[in-house]
Amino acid sequence: DADVTQTPRNRITKTGKRIMLECSQTKGHDRMYWYRQDPGLGLRLIYYSFDVKDINKGEISDGYSVSRQAQAKFSLSLESAIPNQTALYFCATSDFRGGKGNIQYFGAGTRLSVL
Amino acid sequence: SQQGEEDPQALSIQEGENATMNCSYKTSINNLQWYRQNSGRGLVHLILIRSNEREKHSGRLRVTLDTSKKSSSLLITASRAADTASYFCATPPMDSGYALNFGKGTSLLVTP
Numbered sequence: 001d002a003d004v005t006q007t008p009r010n011r012i013t014k015t016g017k018r019i020m021l022e023c024s025q026t027k028g029h030d031r032m033y034w035y036r037q038d039p040g041l042g043l044r045l046i047y048y049s050f051d052v053k054d055i056n057k058g059e060i061s062d063g064y065s066v067s068r069q070a071q072a073k074f075s076l077s078l079e080s081a082i083p084n085q086t087a088l089y090f091c092a093t094s095d096f097r098g099g100k101g102n103i104q105y106f107g108a109g110t111r112l113s114v115l
Numbered sequence: 116s117q118q119g120e121e122d123p124q125a126l127s128i129q130e131g132e133n134a135t136m137n138c139s140y141k142t143s144i145n146n147l148q149w150y151r152q153n154s155g156r157g158l159v160h161l162i163l164i165r166s167n168e169r170e171k172h173s174g175r176l177r178v179t180l181d182t183s184k185k186s187s188s189l190l191i192t193a194s195r196a197a198d199t200a201s202y203f204c205a206t207p208p209m210d211s212g213y214a215l216n217f218g219k220g221t222s223l224l225v226t227p
Binding site: 033040042043044045058088090092107109111 | 146148150155156157158159160163174203205207215216217218219220
């Protein structure tokens with residue numbers, strides 16, 4: 001089984017709908033991240049969490065919210081989806097303890113289309 | 116804002132040739148990392164080089180770091196078709212809480 005699991009893998013939704021993307025990890029890492037990837041723009045950070053009680057906005061948090069339900073679970077919500085949120089979304093984890101330099105481990109991604 | 120910028124945006128070579136990709140960044144860093152992404156899949160960490168290192172090797176990969184120029188290069192020697200992927204540099208700016216900033220990537224195509 002994958003260490004970082006994202007569900008769903010693909011989702012098509014309509015403008016205005018609320019949608020949640022879920023991420024769970026079995027790596028025991030303290031830090032979790034959500035990125036979106038658009039063609040030609042690379043990866044951009046949406047939110048990140050250093051532990052259950054520490055959640056931070058990233059570069060492009062507008063229109064998104066997150067919930068860190070447990071150390072192993074980090075969900076991303078689009079409260080009212082709009083077409084320009086169509087993108088590939090990635091969850092990642094890292095373990096900054098022990099001087100590992102914040103190497104990140106990615107899930108397989110969720111391809112979201114907002115019509 | 117995005118920290119790293121890779122160059123070139125796209126690179127096409129034949130199997131057996133070497134591939135060199137460059138990355139420039141803007142602010143002080145503790146380390147710089149390179150990741151690979153196969154089409155539509157998650158990123159995979161390749162190598163990390165710390166700010167006090169100038170060169171690092173891992174198998175067919177060689178990474179250099181020049182902190183005075185705020186630049187890094189990734190060399191893949193003796194490329195294989197399986198190396199076809201996008202390659203990203205990533206930096207954890209020292210004032211960011213160590214969330215990584217990724218560049219836009221270099222798309223590498225290795226043809227048989």
